[in-house]
Amino acid sequence: MRFGANDYSATGFYDELIQADGTARPHARELVDYFSDMEASELLDRQRAVDSTIVDMGISFTIYSEGDNIDRAWPLDIIPRAMPGSEWDQVERGLKQRVMALNLFIDDLYNDRRILKDKVVPAELIDSSKNYLEPCKGVSPRHGVWAHICGSDLVRDGDGTIYVLEDNLRVPSGVSYMLENRNVIKRVFPGVFRNHRVRPVSEYPSALSDMLRSIASPEVEGKPEVVVLTPGIYNSAYFEHSYLARTMGVELVEGSDLQVEEDDCVYMRTIDGLTQVDVIYRRIDDTFIDPEAFRPDSTLGIPGIMRAWRAGNVALANAPGSGVADDKVVYSYVPDIIKYYTGEDPVIPNVPTWRCSDRQQLDHVLANIADLVVKPANESGGYGMLVGPHASKAEHDKFRDLLKADPRNYIAQPTLSLSTAPTLCDGSLEPRHLDLRPFILQGNKISVTAGGLTRVAMRRGSLVVNSSQGGGSKDTWIVEDDN
Amino acid sequence: MLSRAAERVYWAGRYLERAENTARIVQQYSQLLLDLPREVDVGWFELVKIFGASVQVSGSNDDDEERAILEFLLSDPNSGNSLNFCIRMARDNVRNLRDLLPQESWESVNELHQYARRKLEATPAAEDRFEVLADCIGRCQQINGIFAGTMSHESPYFFLTLGQCIERADMTSRIIDVAAAYLQQNERLVLRYGSTLWTNVLKSVSGFQMYRQYSQPAVQGTAVIDYLLNDKAFPRAVRASILHARKTCASLPNSDHLVHALDKVNHVLPSPLPDDLDGSMVSETMDTLQIRLADAHAAVVDTWFLPAD
Structure with a gap:
């Protein structure tokens, strides 16, 4: 079909906006028409307008390179990615089901360990996980919720099925970019919104704030004091930490701003003196949070904060130890976990996963490594993984050795043919692969963002969407379709 | 307000003020020395006394003294009294306060810092000194103007x-x-x-x-x-x-x-x-x-x- 000044074809892949016959998908018809009317020069003008709006609004991310920190302007493609509301309702139901089950699972692991006793999940898998934290045993956070903020990565395969690729239960990031992407697109393309009913995303900061207040100890009188804890300005997600603190109207603190007193309560140092803190939205990794309990060399953390948390004097979001459930080997058990705690079948399927800890499955992976994606159990950001079809023979051999040496630490999955969407590349619209990270909040109730952050691999054929590795992003539209 | 933020703003204020004053003192002193005969006992060492410091001078003639002292006051990246150092510290503090201070003030402090990195890498030659110092003073005044004009x-x-x-x-x-x-x-x-x-x-x-x-x-x-x-x-x-x-x-x-x-x-x-x-x-x-x-x-x-x- 003709899209913009070019023939657009997404042969062989599921495209989010364009059907196999070259026509627009029904929910994206007006969107595609709107952009099809534009000349190449106008598309470029609009992209420049988007880029300069991003610079003006100061939307940036930080990368660490050659010993210096560089603030880069956030990359946003002008063409939104759209999904029908009826389809999204299903996804939303699936995400809620999944996160509720994962929280029941984490709470069980640190308390009764029923699921291990019932041998649904092998106990040695949990006990050997470096994300299973001893100091968390016996703790029951309010509402039984550990992972209050979850960012689950969704992908769509060639046949249109949506899978959960991974759950991020520790310190998922990206939500501020989801919010700012919408703000920028609204500024640059006010007209296109008139023809669609796009579900708003702007209530996220209030939902986050409500959720955080809901997990404060019931003994707190009046409005709980909530803070966002950041490792500091050199962290790659500092923009987001500062953005969330600002939009919630709470203090953005560093470890050195907080202290735990004799009463096992957490206080922040302010010009009015010590002020008690009730809820900490921490954006510091588990093992850095308390040098007394974990890494003694951590200068980011607050000595004694684990004591305060165990005593119930401060709520931490996410609770330490939540990461035990986003181990990629544990991931392979999530369908069983959902069934175990809810009695239901998963609404959103997992990507089929081979566990290398199993001898037979390992043999299968070793034999078919050239067709598979191999991932370490505990890395994020796309690091340390092998994309078989895109790797050299030498890399295949290297990974075979790694797998044999430490099978517990690896899983393998088939190479999905990720869906694409039209993306402006060098002045013309071309298909690029993408994923989607919605954000799920659970406190006294559970909510999901309408859509999420769509990340795009900007290089032709590439599947790597991480912004630290040259990925871009798109505004994500959930369009009402009255189905 | 967080104590850490209060401390950083306070130091940003002090370092900016110190930078502006240091630049002005050196500028005026350079002018003064041109007006005085040798027999008046006023030299570059008087300047160092202002900062309550002492400087090691290698060599014995007046030029060596002038070079060592101007380096100490203007370009030395490690001397807590140098203009270069004060500007860097002001910039580090403002950088950490980007949420609290006006955006333009961060941009201006950053520009001042870039300027100092170029012009004060070595002590400016006598012919350039007046202009460099005047620029530094002017930029400090601009930043203070942004604070005064745009901060609640x-x-x-x-x-x-x-x-x-x-x-x-x-x-x-x-x-x-x-x-x-x-x-x-x-x-x-x-x-x-x-x-x-x-x-x-x-x-x-x-x-x-x-x-x-x-x-x-x-x-x-x-x-x-x-x-x-x-x-x-x-x-x-x-x-x-x-x-x-x-x-x-x-x-x-x-x-x-x-x-x-x-x-x-x-x-x-x-x-x-x-x-x-x-x-x-x-x-x-x-x-x-x-x-x-x-x-x-x-x-x-x-x-x-x-x-x-």
Whole structure:
């Protein structure tokens, strides 16, 4: 079909906006028409307008390179990615089901360990996980919720099925970019919104704030004091930490701003003196949070904060130890976990996963490594993984050795043919692969963002969407379709 | 407001003020030395005394001395007194405060820092010195203008102001301390060059014009010292700085400790000045003044910054 000044074809892949016959998908018809009317020069003008709006609004991310920190302007493609509301309702139901089950699972692991006793999940898998934290045993956070903020990565395969690729239960990031992407697109393309009913995303900061207040100890009188804890300005997600603190109207603190007193309560140092803190939205990794309990060399953390948390004097979001459930080997058990705690079948399927800890499955992976994606159990950001079809023979051999040496630490999955969407590349619209990270909040109730952050691999054929590795992003539209 | 943020704003205020004052003092001194004959005992070392420091000079002629001292005051990246260092510290503090301070102030401080990195990497040659220093002063003034014109008068602004006032009072007292030595110069030289010297003192705090407009027409030692110590209207006079800091306290919580410390600074200021004022008397008073100012600084730290133990 003709899209913009070019023939657009997404042969062989599921495209989010364009059907196999070259026509627009029904929910994206007006969107595609709107952009099809534009000349190449106008598309470029609009992209420049988007880029300069991003610079003006100061939307940036930080990368660490050659010993210096560089603030880069956030990359946003002008063409939104759209999904029908009826389809999204299903996804939303699936995400809620999944996160509720994962929280029941984490709470069980640190308390009764029923699921291990019932041998649904092998106990040695949990006990050997470096994300299973001893100091968390016996703790029951309010509402039984550990992972209050979850960012689950969704992908769509060639046949249109949506899978959960991974759950991020520790310190998922990206939500501020989801919010700012919408703000920028609204500024640059006010007209296109008139023809669609796009579900708003702007209530996220209030939902986050409500959720955080809901997990404060019931003994707190009046409005709980909530803070966002950041490792500091050199962290790659500092923009987001500062953005969330600002939009919630709470203090953005560093470890050195907080202290735990004799009463096992957490206080922040302010010009009015010590002020008690009730809820900490921490954006510091588990093992850095308390040098007394974990890494003694951590200068980011607050000595004694684990004591305060165990005593119930401060709520931490996410609770330490939540990461035990986003181990990629544990991931392979999530369908069983959902069934175990809810009695239901998963609404959103997992990507089929081979566990290398199993001898037979390992043999299968070793034999078919050239067709598979191999991932370490505990890395994020796309690091340390092998994309078989895109790797050299030498890399295949290297990974075979790694797998044999430490099978517990690896899983393998088939190479999905990720869906694409039209993306402006060098002045013309071309298909690029993408994923989607919605954000799920659970406190006294559970909510999901309408859509999420769509990340795009900007290089032709590439599947790597991480912004630290040259990925871009798109505004994500959930369009009402009255189905 | 977080204590850490208050501390950073305060230091941003101090370092910016110190940078501007250092640039101005060096600029004025360079001009002054061109006006004085060799027999007047005023040299580059006087400048170092202002900063209460000493500099190791390799070589014995005046050029070696000038080079070493200007490096110490302008370009040395590790000397806590150099213009280069002050600008870097101001920038580091503002960088950490991007959520609290106006966006333009961050951009301007960053530009000043880039400028200093280029122009103060080595000590600027005599021909370029005036321009580089004038640029630094102008950029500092621009940043202060952004603060004054766009910041709400809330806690961050008050801590910035406290930093500026205390730094200003301290710097002016040091200038007076060194200038007091001129009172000791032999009478013939004072008669011949006194006005030049004291004009320079006033100009190092941008005070010459205001002095002329609102004070005595004659530029003479005791009167200049009195003006720089006791004037309530000139913003860089010690008394005016302390009054401004004291007024700022009214808007901050738990400020009794600092108000008390500032009153003690004021008590040191001799008013009126005795008729038989001599250099050692001034020197002694300035020493006490600086100790009291250090106490005021300590009061700020103890009251609001709550250092971790």
